[in-house]
Amino acid sequence: xxxxxxxxxxxxxxxxxxxxxxxxxxxxxxxxxxxxxxxxxxxxxxxxxxxxxxxxxxxxxxxxxxxxxxxxxxxxxxxxxxxxxxxxxxxxxxxxxxxxxxxxxxxxxxxxxxxxxxxxxxxxxxxxxxxxxxxxxxxxx
Amino acid sequence: xxxxxxxxxxxxxxxxxxxxxxxxxxxxxxxxxxxxxxxxxxxxxxxxxxxxxxxxxxxxxxxxxxxxxxxxxxxxxxxxxxxxxxxxxxxxxxxxxxxxxxxxxxxxxxxxxxxxxxxxxxxxxxxxxxxxxxxxxxxxx
DNA sequence: CTTGCTCCTCTAGTCGCTAGAGGATGTAGC
DNA sequence: GCTACATCCTCTAGCGACTAGAGGAGCAAG
Numbered sequence: 001x002x003x004x005x006x007x008x009x010x011x012x013x014x015x016x017x018x019x020x021x022x023x024x025x026x027x028x029x030x031x032x033x034x035x036x037x038x039x040x041x042x043x044x045x046x047x048x049x050x051x052x053x054x055x056x057x058x059x060x061x062x063x064x065x066x067x068x069x070x071x072x073x074x075x076x077x078x079x080x081x082x083x084x085x086x087x088x089x090x091x092x093x094x095x096x097x098x099x100x101x102x103x104x105x106x107x108x109x110x111x112x113x114x115x116x117x118x119x120x121x122x123x124x125x126x127x128x129x130x131x132x133x134x135x136x137x138x139x140x141x
Numbered sequence: 142x143x144x145x146x147x148x149x150x151x152x153x154x155x156x157x158x159x160x161x162x163x164x165x166x167x168x169x170x171x172x173x174x175x176x177x178x179x180x181x182x183x184x185x186x187x188x189x190x191x192x193x194x195x196x197x198x199x200x201x202x203x204x205x206x207x208x209x210x211x212x213x214x215x216x217x218x219x220x221x222x223x224x225x226x227x228x229x230x231x232x233x234x235x236x237x238x239x240x241x242x243x244x245x246x247x248x249x250x251x252x253x254x255x256x257x258x259x260x261x262x263x264x265x266x267x268x269x270x271x272x273x274x275x276x277x278x279x280x281x282x
Numbered sequence: 283c284t285t286g287c288t289c290c291t292c293t294a295g296t297c298g299c300t301a302g303a304g305g306a307t308g309t310a311g312c
Numbered sequence: 313g314c315t316a317c318a319t320c321c322t323c324t325a326g327c328g329a330c331t332a333g334a335g336g337a338g339c340a341a342g
Binding site: 049052053056057060061070073074076077078079080081082084085087088089091092095096098099102103105106108109110112113116118119120121122123124126127129130131133 | 190193194197198201202211214215217218219220221222223225226228229230232233236237239240243244246247249250251253254257259260261262263264265267268271272274
């Protein structure tokens with residue numbers, strides 16, 4: 001018979017922390033596993049695959065609800081994959097947008113830091129730029 | 142006597158929403174302003190400058206505690222600006238790191254989306270890659 | 283005088299966990 | 313068997329930075 005693993009073993013195997021696994025069960029992202037006579041959770045291979053899927057999706061920045069949708073799709077493989085594609089594309093668009101705005105931010109921060117002469121606050125570029133938006137190179141934010 | 146403006150006017154002027162201004166007051170980032178006879182807040186020019194400073198710093202991604210430190214520095218202009226510089230540099234390092242990881246993510250997502258043949262889920266690249274980390278181009282995450 | 287906007291306070295919700303209390307169970311060494 | 317210590321259980325509360333909504337009062341225009 002398949003012994004199954006404890007929640008701690010599942011955590012080590014999947015890289016998802018123990019409380020996080022319990023949390024995923026609570027929000028019904030992961031099915032509640034069988035319990036031992038003494039009330040301990042026992043995980044099988046299928047649970048581990050699901051956990052790995054979730055972890056990977058989280059690493060790629062998908063939100064819980066998106067992952068829920070993707071898991072439902074995985075459970076119904078005969079459906080068209082347009083939804084999965086749309087979710088991934090939405091995430092990609094979000095990432096692209098974030099990179100854009102972070103790159104602009106980076107330029108602004110570099111501008112601030114480079115201008116700092118390490119003197120007193122009253123002549124500090126960092127404080128000065130923060131206080132006056134017009135001192136930004138590209139004040140489009 | 143300086144009339145001062147209502148919280149709504151201060152919000153329109155600064156671009157910070159009304160409830161957010163109240164929230165900043167609650168966490169003591171913004172001093173509690175004078176009140177009218179009927180208990181309404183009245184903001185002066187100094188409050189507006191402080192609000193603009195906070196808003197700009199938030200736009201650049203500084204956390205509330207960092208902003209609190211920066212505001213304290215601004216209030217004490219004779220101190221050396223090493224702290225302000227350190228805060229800005231820490232933020233810059235964070236932004237650089239974020240850009241790096243988002244760029245890696247972008248490549249992974251593009252890989253997923255490009256591979257999608259828009260067929261059924263059972264042959265969908267998106268689901269497939271999520272389920273199997275080894276199918277990533279650069280599985281360094 | 284009524285309509286509709288703004289203001290007040292307070293509480294609770296968002297997201298994805300994470301931390302901690304307080305208690306039961308399991309394992310290893312003696 | 314006894315003693316540590318790790319691991320497990322449930323439950324509640326906290327994080328950051330707001331945001332939403334209830335329920336009520338004030339204000340300005342028609």
